Amino acid sequence: MNTQMHLEDNQVNVRLKLASLWVSFMFLYIYVDYFALYMPNKIDDITKGKVFVFDITEGFIFTALFLATIPILMIFLSLVLPAKINRITNIIVAIILIPYMLFNLAGEAWWHMYFAAAVEVVLLCIIIRYAYKWV
Numbered sequence: 001m002n003t004q005m006h007l008e009d010n011q012v013n014v015r016l017k018l019a020s021l022w023v024s025f026m027f028l029y030i031y032v033d034y035f036a037l038y039m040p041n042k043i044d045d046i047t048k049g050k051v052f053v054f055d056i057t058e059g060f061i062f063t064a065l066f067l068a069t070i071p072i073l074m075i076f077l078s079l080v081l082p083a084k085i086n087r088i089t090n091i092i093v094a095i096i097l098i099p100y101m102l103f104n105l106a107g108e109a110w111w112h113m114y115f116a117a118a119v120e121v122v123l124l125c126i127i128i129r130y131a132y133k134w135v
Contacts, residue, residue: 014134018078018090018127025123026071032104032116039110052107071097083134090131094124 036042049056074093081089101120105113 019075021127022075028116087131087134094127
């Protein structure tokens with residue numbers, strides 16, 4: 001009886017890598033907003049109808065949801081789009097999201113927000129790299 005364990009390194013499909021990177025990105029995206037609620041006066045500002053300098057309106061909430069929908073859909077699209085379209089879509093969306101993630105640091109930003117933004121940008125750069133090198 002052989003008691004030795006043999007670990008196997010299976011090749012992971014680039015589609016699965018991209019989708020899992022988008023999932024990781026979305027967890028950070030959501031948790032930053034969630035933990036921001038613990039910051040002093042954030043909930044008071046929200047109940048007064050403000051987020052940063054923006055009034056909370058139906059348009060503001062729709063825009064926020066629309067912007068969050070893009071990376072959410074990228075999880076699925078990374079798995080199902082044809083390879084050529086998939087590649088360019090991942091590159092374009094990740095490039096567009098980098099400045100958007102950095103814009104989220106405007107105003108009062110705490111260390112958790114800087115940390116998450118840095119990790120989000122790294123994840124987006126890895127997405128760009130995997131998509132670019134996809135053959």
